[in-house]
Amino acid sequence: MFTGLIQTTGTLFHRGDTQVYVRWEAASLPPALTDVDLGDSIAVDGICLTVEASLPDGFVAAVSPETLDRTSLGNLPDGSRVNLESSLRVGSKIGGHFVTGHIDGQGHLEAAIETDNAWKLSFTVGDRRIARYIVPKGSIAVNGISLTVADCSPSGNWFAVAVIPVTYHETTLQHLRPGQAVNLEGDVLGKYVDKFMGGTDNAPAGNSVSLEFLAEHGY
Incomplete structure (x- = not known):
């Protein structure tokens, strides 16, 4: 989970079709990115990626065919600047909105x-x-x-x-x-509202929320 408040930017490089390397300026890193470790989640241009290797000047992350197909990541040339945000920690301020890192x-x-x-x-x-x-x-x-x-x-x-x-x-x-x-x-909250209002193809049968339902229950 993220908030959409970018902490710094980095430079992206592809390592074949299955990995990316993101390099940053270590001297100017915010505290949230100074202790990146194996398995951590980092949003790269809004895409939630998992750290496979932590390096002194950045990190390496795996990318799936779905990620490359649905996002702009596969078309970014080496040397492109990307936005970076570490995952939300318990007790942290939420200044933006809830962002999952799962690109639509x-x-x-x-x-x-x-x-x-x-x-x-x-x-x-x-x-x-x-x-x-x-x-x-x-x-x-x-x-x-x-x-x-x-x-x-x-x-x-x-x-x-x-x-x-x-x-x-x-x-x-x-x-x-x-x-x-x-x-x-x-917005993930809008997606759940849309589903339960029957706005999506996979809305739960018999459980959609209508205006009549809301009025009946005091809303």
Whole structure:
């Protein structure tokens, strides 16, 4: 479990088709990443990866065919900058929202526009399975960054976020170019609500929550 608050960035290198090596600047690491050990979970551009080897200047993690197929990881060239966040620890502050590190799919940057005190980034989403979880003022993780949806189309196939300068400059958002793919993870709470409202194909039979059910039980 993560929060979507990026702790630092690193540089990604592929080791064949089954591993990646992420290198960082050890001298500037935040405390949460100074004691990385075998088996730890680290979100790399929002993708939850398991550490297979801890190195003085980074770590090695395994990647599965599913990860390469569903995320942008397989298409990132060696030397790409990636966002990094260690897993949430008991008692830690939750400043973003609950992020699982399980990517739903990809979207694409449409435009990045600088305003007086923020950056407005807009994205397109081609997959309805992702778009259904994008709602106004809802939470979404873009390359692992917890962001609030400022605006979106009714279907969710387009959305925009407002990004403060510190987030823009301290993450890989500054390197995105129009048309570039990003990893998207919808709010996990919204997924469970959607399922129990009968909005998904695998909704539990006889257990869906309707407006009538909520009214009957005092909601």
